[in-house]
Amino acid sequence: EAGVVQSPRYKIIEKKQPVAFWCNPISGHNTLYWYLQNLGQGPELLIRYENEEAVDDSQLPKDRFSAERLKGVDSTLKIQPAELGDSAVYLCASSQDRGELFFGEGSRLTVL
Amino acid sequence: EDQVTQSPEALRLQEGESSSLNCSYTVSGLRGLFWYRQDPGKGPEFLFTLYSAGEEKEKERLKATLTKKESFLHITAPKPEDSATYLCAVQATGGSYIPTFGRGTSLIVHP
Numbered sequence: 644e645a646g647v648v649q650s651p652r653y654k655i656i657e658k659k660q661p662v663a664f665w666c667n668p669i670s671g672h673n674t675l676y677w678y679l680q681n682l683g684q685g686p687e688l689l690i691r692y693e694n695e696e697a698v699d700d701s702q703l704p705k706d707r708f709s710a711e712r713l714k715g716v717d718s719t720l721k722i723q724p725a726e727l728g729d730s731a732v733y734l735c736a737s738s739q740d741r742g743e744l745f746f747g748e749g750s751r752l753t754v755l
Numbered sequence: 756e757d758q759v760t761q762s763p764e765a766l767r768l769q770e771g772e773s774s775s776l777n778c779s780y781t782v783s784g785l786r787g788l789f790w791y792r793q794d795p796g797k798g799p800e801f802l803f804t805l806y807s808a809g810e811e812k813e814k815e816r817l818k819a820t821l822t823k824k825e826s827f828l829h830i831t832a833p834k835p836e837d838s839a840t841y842l843c844a845v846q847a848t849g850g851s852y853i854p855t856f857g858r859g860t861s862l863i864v865h866p
Contacts, residue, residue: 647798676853685759685842685856686799699851734798741852743789744844746798 645669649735649747657755661723664750668716668737675712676744677720678734686734692718725754757782757847759857767863768833776828776860778843788826789854790819791842799842833864 648667656662668675673694678686689708691699694715703710707726712718722729732751736744758781768774780788787806791799803812805821812819816837818829828841840861844854 649798683858685844685858687856688853691851691853699853736798741846742787743801743804744791744799744854745801746791748796749798751796 647735647737647745647747649733649750651750652748653751653753655753655755656725658727659724661721662725662752663722664720664733664735664752666718666720666735666747668718668735669739669745672737672739672745673715674738674741675718676734676736676738677710677718678736680732680734680749689720689733722752725752727754730754757845757855759843759845759855761841761843761857761860763860764858765861765863767865768830770834770864770866771832773829773831773833775830776841776862778826778828778857779824780826780843780845782845782847782855784848786846786848786852788821789844789846790826790828791844793840793842793859802841830862833862835864835866838862838864 650665675692677689680686690703690710692712710720732749734749736746738744760779762777790802793799803819808823810821816831820827840859842859844856846854
């Protein structure tokens with residue numbers, strides 16, 4: 644069975660540029676999470692989806708971050724404009740019945 | 756607010772030298788406690804879920820235990836391939852079921 648797929652794996656952009664990350668969860672997993680992980684830190688939740696609905700997005704900086712999950716499957720996380728402090732790893736995870744999370748390999752963003 | 760504290764931050768062991776990692780948590784009600792392994796440049800990989808005090812889970816050289824306030828990940832006779840960051844996360848009852856992660860313990864096992 645295929646795991647969680649994320650792309651791109653690496654992205655380097657200039658500050659103020661836009662960037663988008665894509666995630667394809669495990670088939671049949673209705674819950675999808677986007678986490679941010681800084682070096683030496685644990686993952687921190689940005690947003691959680693139950694099917695198409697964003698049910699936890701209080702930690703998402705809505706002035707520059709947006710996310711969508713069309714048709715309750717794939718999801719896209721966008722940052723516009725990017726700032727230097729946004730450099731981090733963006734992790735996507737999915738779960739079934741709100742149990743253990745299965746993570747993708749992450750998208751590493753560097754903002755110059 | 757749910758809190759998860761992991762110790763030590765970093766641990767260096769010689770191959771075969773057994774040790775334990777600690778995860779202390781504060782949560783209104785525990786639905787589940789999770790252990791993950793994270794290799795450099797990779798996403799976390801699920802290891803165990805523990806649900807109630809006294810529960811234990813084992814996988815190869817790893818054994819996870821749970822009390823009402825903390826969990827331990829015991830590593831018996833570690834090998835260099837056990838080197839990784841080990842993350843603990845708790846999921847509370849009566850809420851949104853969002854797992855809260857600790858900062859992890861970075862384990863290096865020297866041959």
